[in-house]
Amino acid sequence: MRTIAAIVACILLLGAGAARGGPMQEDVDRLMRDYDGAVPGAAVLVLHDGEAVLRRGYGLADLETAAPVAAASNFRLASLTKQFTAAAILLLAEDGRLRLDDPVRRWLPTLPEAADPVTLHHLLSHTSGLVDYEEVMPEGPAAQLRDADVLRLLEQHDRLYFAPGTDYRYSNSAYALLALIVGKASGLDFAGFLRARVFAPLAMDGTVAFEDGVSAVARRAYGHSQVDGAWRRTDQSPTSAVLGDGGIYSSIDDLAKWDAALYDDRLLSEASRALAFAPQTATATGEPDVDAYGYGWRLAGDMLWHSGETIGFRNVILRFPRQRLTVIVLSNRNHPEPYRTARAIAALWLAPGND
Known part of the structure; x- marks a missing residue:
């Protein structure tokens, strides 16, 4: 586990610009140089004390049209989505529509009997022991899975990896089931609930839980992968839906706008935010730079963070609430993983004299 002091030490690698004092655009440009030019790119945001102190796009959102990455370009968030799924459950708990200690089979009774001890808390904290749906998908070409298909796959496997609450195993299955539970408890589908209760109230006008043929993504960044030395569009996989x-x-x-809402009561109550940001795992996660998992957030010392990886996209959000600092890097390419780059960017603002 790297400490804040270790993060600050990163600035020694960034050259004389950072050493002179204030964070400088050229230092970030140097860190992001591989994303710049006629290649799949990235959008970078640094928020400090509620202000965007750096907001910039690099490279292209779509190689086919040569559209540049802009601050309004919409990337598939991948697992950054989980913080929104968790927030939806917490909002419904505030509404009295469900309880975090509800058995999952209260809401999804077709799950096998092995899931009897699993609660919504276990789903949120990756302590359910549910089978990973990616491991039991049919082989060969198939239509894209949806959340309801994940449930159908799990119905066929009457087993768990471990007794719920006794261990930690990161679970995409759990968050697919949570989306279904949001629909059952709210009377809306998952995408509709997020639009009505999260995105619209926060004026997140370009954000969407994307359903092909139902919704559209404005200013869309398309995912790319490097194959045989050339970049190719690789935007969708069987699990992308x-x-x-x-x-x-x-x-x-x-x-x-989402980050700002995590500091006050405009969306979630103080009690709900405390649950999301508190350690909810009793055992070590085994993940690098992770002390514990909350609800939709990894916890590491003073830092809340999450990564998101899927075909053609690599993303990360780092939040340092005590320092009122957030760094977000969204990229539409399969490499590099941007976590260390985001840490180095954060180091510029965490350095002594930049508080």
Whole structure:
């Protein structure tokens, strides 16, 4: 586990610009140089004390049209989606529509008997022991899975990896089921609930839980992968239509509004935010730079964070609430993983004299 002091030490690698004092655009440009030019790119946002102190796009959102990445470009968030899924459950708990200690089979009774001890809390904290749906998908070409298809796959496997609450195993299955539960408890589908209760109230006008043929993604960034030394569009996989674990598209501009809402009661109550940001795992996660998992958030010392990886996209959000600092990097390419780059960017603002 790297400490804040270790993060600050990263600035020694960033050259004389950072050493002179204030964070400088050229230092971030240097860190992001591989994303710039006629290649799949990235959008970078740094928020400090509620202000966007850096907001910039690099490279292209779509190689086919040469559309540049902009602050309003919408990327598939992948697992950054999980913080929104968790928030939806917490909102419904505030409404009295469900309880976090509800058995999952109260809402999804077709799950096998092995799931009897599993609660919504276990789903949120990755302590359910549910089978990973990616491991039991049929082989060969198939239509894209949706959240309801995840449920149908799990119905066929009457087993768990471990007794609920006794261990931690990151679970996309759990968050797909949570999306279905949002629909059952609210009377809306998952995408509709998020639109009505999260995106519209926060004026996140470009953000959508994307359903092909139902909704559209404005200013869309398309995913790419490097194959045999050349970049190719690789935007969708068989799991790309599952919403609860990774189906939201958003931009750094809209995520700035989301970040602001995590500091006050405009969306979630103080009690709900405390649950989301508190350690909910009793055992070590085994993941690098993770002390514990909350509800939709990884916890590491003073930092709340999450990564999101799917075909053609790599994303990360780092939040340092005590320092009122947030760094977001959204990219539409399969590499590199941007976590270390985001940490180095954060180091510029966490350095002594930049508080």
